[in-house]
Amino acid sequence: MLSLTSPTQLHQHAEKYLLAGNYNQAASLYEEAITIEPNIKSYYWYLGLILLLQGQDVEAQTTWLMAIMQGEPEQVEAWNSELVKILQTEAERRERIEEHSIAEKIRQSIKEFSPQNIHNLLHLLQLAIKLEIYTGENLQELEIIEILQSEPRIEVNLELLLESLKIVLDYAPNHPSTLDFVEACLPYCKDNTQALLITLLPAALDIGYSQKQFGVAVQLCKLYLQLSPNNTEVIGHLASLYQNAGEYEKGIEVAKLFFSLVEGLADQVFANRQILRGLMTAGGHWEESCSIHNRQESLVKLLIEEKPVQLDAARIARLFNANFFTPYIKDNPINSRSIQNQLMQICQNNVDISEQKIVNRYFQGNLARKKQFETTKKLNIGYLSHCLRSHSVGWLARWLFQHHDRNKFQINGYFINTNPLCDPLHEWYLTKVDKTYKSNESLQLAEQIYQDEIDILIDLDSITLDTTCDVISLKPAPVQVTWLGWDASGIPAVDYFIADPYVLPDSAQKYYKEKIWRLPQTYIGVDGFEVSVPTVNRDQLDIPDDAIVYLCGQRGFKRHPDISRLQLQILKEVPNSYFLIKGISDEKSIKSFFEELTEEEGIDSSKLRFLPIVFSESIHRANLGIADIVLDTYPYNGATTTLETLWMCIPMVTRVGEQFAARNSYTMMMNAGITEGIAWTNEEYVEWGIRLGKDEALRQQIAWKLKQSRKTSPLWNGKQFTHEMENAYTQMWQKYISS
Structure with missing residues (x-):
C-alpha cells in the first residue's frame, strides 16, 4: 500500500509520475509525503512545481510561500536556493526536449524568487526569442544590462553569455538595445577576446553584407576594438564596412591603419587592396589611387615570386580579388591577365593543399559519375551567385532563367548573401529554379553542389565575391563556366569563359587561362527593361x-x-550644353574631382549637374530620358547601363579598348545595329561626342534605329540568347563526356 511506503519512496514514485506527465498522481504522492514528514521542504517545492505545470499558478506560489514563511532568515535563503535548483533542473529538462513554453513558465517562477539570477535571465532571454515573443525590450524588462553593469561585477558563465549574445544578434540586430547588450558584455570578455571575436565578427559581417545594415556592423566592430584595439582581422573588415556604409574617408583611414599593422606579404596585399577599394569607391582620388595601385601590383608580383603554399583559408579568399581594380585603372590585358592568372594559380595551389581530401573526393566522384552518365537524362545546371537579386547581374540574367527549356535542363540555384525579405527580384528567382540552396559558407555550398550532381556550374560572380571563388576552386562540378559578372577570374578550376566575337576577339585567347567560348552574336540578350515615370526634368535642374x-x-x-x-x-566644344553626372560615389570627392578638371580644361563648372541616386531601377531608366547623349567610361565601360541606354533609344559614345571591360559597350552597340558613336581612339571619342551634340538629325536617326532594333536585334531577344547558351552547355558537356 502507498500509505505504508516511506516518504523517500513516495518521492521516487512521484518523480516517475512527473517525468511521465501524470501530474495528478505525482501531486497526490507529494501531499502524502508532506503529511508524513511536513518538515521536508523539498516536497513543497515539487508539489508547487506540479501545480504550476497543471496551470494552477496561484496555488503553486501559495504552496512555496507558505513553506518559506515558516523559517528564519538564514533558513529562508537556503530554502530559496533549494527551490530554485529544483525549478532550474526541470526548466533545463524542458529546454532539452524543446518544450520552450513550459521552460519559460518555470523560469519566470525562478525569477520571482531569484530576480538577480543572471543565468536564469539569460535563459529567459533565449526562450523569448525561441518562442518569438522577443521585442527588443526584453533586455530592459529583465534588467539584464543593468545587472551586467552593476558593481562589483557579477560572475557569469561566459559560454552562456556569448550564446545569448549570438542569438540576440541573429534575431534583433537592429534594435537599439542589442548594441547596449554587446557593450555590457565587453568587461566579461577581457580575458577571452577570441571567444567574443568568434561571436561578434561573423554576426557583424552577416548584418552588414547579407542584411545591408552596415551602420550596425560598423558599431559592432568598434565595440570589439575597445577590448582589442589592434586586432587586424576586425580592422580589415571595418574598413570595408565603413566604405559600404558610404563613410568613405573613415574607410580609407581605417584601411591605412590596417596596412600599417600587418606584416606578411599576403596580408599586405589584402590591406593595400582595402585602401585602394576606399579610394576608388569614393571616386576622385585618382592620383593616390594610381600610386596605391602601383604598390599593389608590386606586392602581388612579390607574392607570385614567393609562391606561398601554406596559406590559410582566410588569406586565400582575400587574394582572389586582390586585382579587382586593375581594369578600372588601365587597359593592358596582356600584362594584367598574366598577373591575375599567376595569382589565381597560387590560390588554386593552396586550396588543393589545404582542402586536398575534398578536392580529391570531388574529382574521383565526378569521374565515376562521368563513366555512368546516361545520355537521355536532363543536363543538371547550377547557377552560383550573390547577385541574383536587385543587382545588375540579377536584371540581366533573368531572361536566361525565364526561357530555359525545362524538358532538357534541370536548373538549380545556389544563392549567397541573399536577403529575400525585401527583394522582389530575388523572390522571382526562387520561383524559376527547380532546387534552391542558400548559404554563406563556401564548403557547405560546394558540398551541396557536389551532392546535387551538378553537371555544369555557372559562376556569375567571378572575383567580385571571395566565397564564390572558394567554391569554384574546389571544383565541385565537372564542368565550370564563368559568365556575366565580371571578366574571367583566371582560377584554374574554371573551364570556360562565355564571350562573343566583339567583346573578345580570337587574339584574346593567348592571355586567358580559361577556354573562351564565344556565342555566335552576343554574350548577353534580354527581352527589355521595365521603365517607370521619371523623377527629374530640365526645369528642376535649371537647364534650358x-x-x-x-x-x-x-x-x-x-x-x-x-x-x-x-x-x-566635348562639353567645351558644344554650345549650350550641360553635363549630368550620376553614380554611387562620395559626393564631396566627385564634385571636387570635376571642379579641378573643369578649371584645367577652362570650362565653366556651372555646366555640370550632379544627379542624386534613385533606388528604383525603373525610375533610374526613366530618368535617362533627360539626356540627349550618354558618354561612356573607359577603360571600364558600362554594361547594364549601356543596355539600359540603348533600350531607352539614346545615342551614346564609347571608347573601345583591348580588355573585356573596355569592349562591353562595343559589343552591345554592334548587336543593336549601331556603329555611330563607336570610337577607337581618344580623338574619335571627342569627335563623336561633338558631332552627336551638334547634329540633331543624326541623333534622331540613331534613336529610330535603336527603336527598330527591338524587333530584330539579338540583344533584345532573350529566348534566342537562351537557346544559344543551352547549345553551348550541351556542346561543353559533350566535349567533357567524350574527352
Missing part, C-alpha cells in the same frame, strides 16, 4: 529646354580622369 544634355551615370571608380577630360572637352 533647347540645351544639349550629356550624361554619364557610372560608379566613382569608373571615372578615370583621362576619359573625364575627354568628356569635358
Whole structure:
C-alpha cells in the first residue's frame, strides 16, 4: 500500500509520475509525503512545481510561500536556493526536449524568487526569442544590462553569455538595445577576446553584407576594438564596412591603419587592396589611387615570386580579388591577365593543399559519375551567385532563367548573401529554379553542389565575391563556366569563359587561362527593361529646354580622369550644353574631382549637374530620358547601363579598348545595329561626342534605329540568347563526356 511506503519512496514514485506527465498522481504522492514528514521542504517545492505545470499558478506560489514563511532568515535563503535548483533542473529538462513554453513558465517562477539570477535571465532571454515573443525590450524588462553593469561585477558563465549574445544578434540586430547588450558584455570578455571575436565578427559581417545594415556592423566592430584595439582581422573588415556604409574617408583611414599593422606579404596585399577599394569607391582620388595601385601590383608580383603554399583559408579568399581594380585603372590585358592568372594559380595551389581530401573526393566522384552518365537524362545546371537579386547581374540574367527549356535542363540555384525579405527580384528567382540552396559558407555550398550532381556550374560572380571563388576552386562540378559578372577570374578550376566575337576577339585567347567560348552574336540578350515615370526634368535642374544634355551615370571608380577630360572637352566644344553626372560615389570627392578638371580644361563648372541616386531601377531608366547623349567610361565601360541606354533609344559614345571591360559597350552597340558613336581612339571619342551634340538629325536617326532594333536585334531577344547558351552547355558537356 502507498500509505505504508516511506516518504523517500513516495518521492521516487512521484518523480516517475512527473517525468511521465501524470501530474495528478505525482501531486497526490507529494501531499502524502508532506503529511508524513511536513518538515521536508523539498516536497513543497515539487508539489508547487506540479501545480504550476497543471496551470494552477496561484496555488503553486501559495504552496512555496507558505513553506518559506515558516523559517528564519538564514533558513529562508537556503530554502530559496533549494527551490530554485529544483525549478532550474526541470526548466533545463524542458529546454532539452524543446518544450520552450513550459521552460519559460518555470523560469519566470525562478525569477520571482531569484530576480538577480543572471543565468536564469539569460535563459529567459533565449526562450523569448525561441518562442518569438522577443521585442527588443526584453533586455530592459529583465534588467539584464543593468545587472551586467552593476558593481562589483557579477560572475557569469561566459559560454552562456556569448550564446545569448549570438542569438540576440541573429534575431534583433537592429534594435537599439542589442548594441547596449554587446557593450555590457565587453568587461566579461577581457580575458577571452577570441571567444567574443568568434561571436561578434561573423554576426557583424552577416548584418552588414547579407542584411545591408552596415551602420550596425560598423558599431559592432568598434565595440570589439575597445577590448582589442589592434586586432587586424576586425580592422580589415571595418574598413570595408565603413566604405559600404558610404563613410568613405573613415574607410580609407581605417584601411591605412590596417596596412600599417600587418606584416606578411599576403596580408599586405589584402590591406593595400582595402585602401585602394576606399579610394576608388569614393571616386576622385585618382592620383593616390594610381600610386596605391602601383604598390599593389608590386606586392602581388612579390607574392607570385614567393609562391606561398601554406596559406590559410582566410588569406586565400582575400587574394582572389586582390586585382579587382586593375581594369578600372588601365587597359593592358596582356600584362594584367598574366598577373591575375599567376595569382589565381597560387590560390588554386593552396586550396588543393589545404582542402586536398575534398578536392580529391570531388574529382574521383565526378569521374565515376562521368563513366555512368546516361545520355537521355536532363543536363543538371547550377547557377552560383550573390547577385541574383536587385543587382545588375540579377536584371540581366533573368531572361536566361525565364526561357530555359525545362524538358532538357534541370536548373538549380545556389544563392549567397541573399536577403529575400525585401527583394522582389530575388523572390522571382526562387520561383524559376527547380532546387534552391542558400548559404554563406563556401564548403557547405560546394558540398551541396557536389551532392546535387551538378553537371555544369555557372559562376556569375567571378572575383567580385571571395566565397564564390572558394567554391569554384574546389571544383565541385565537372564542368565550370564563368559568365556575366565580371571578366574571367583566371582560377584554374574554371573551364570556360562565355564571350562573343566583339567583346573578345580570337587574339584574346593567348592571355586567358580559361577556354573562351564565344556565342555566335552576343554574350548577353534580354527581352527589355521595365521603365517607370521619371523623377527629374530640365526645369528642376535649371537647364534650358533647347540645351544639349550629356550624361554619364557610372560608379566613382569608373571615372578615370583621362576619359573625364575627354568628356569635358566635348562639353567645351558644344554650345549650350550641360553635363549630368550620376553614380554611387562620395559626393564631396566627385564634385571636387570635376571642379579641378573643369578649371584645367577652362570650362565653366556651372555646366555640370550632379544627379542624386534613385533606388528604383525603373525610375533610374526613366530618368535617362533627360539626356540627349550618354558618354561612356573607359577603360571600364558600362554594361547594364549601356543596355539600359540603348533600350531607352539614346545615342551614346564609347571608347573601345583591348580588355573585356573596355569592349562591353562595343559589343552591345554592334548587336543593336549601331556603329555611330563607336570610337577607337581618344580623338574619335571627342569627335563623336561633338558631332552627336551638334547634329540633331543624326541623333534622331540613331534613336529610330535603336527603336527598330527591338524587333530584330539579338540583344533584345532573350529566348534566342537562351537557346544559344543551352547549345553551348550541351556542346561543353559533350566535349567533357567524350574527352
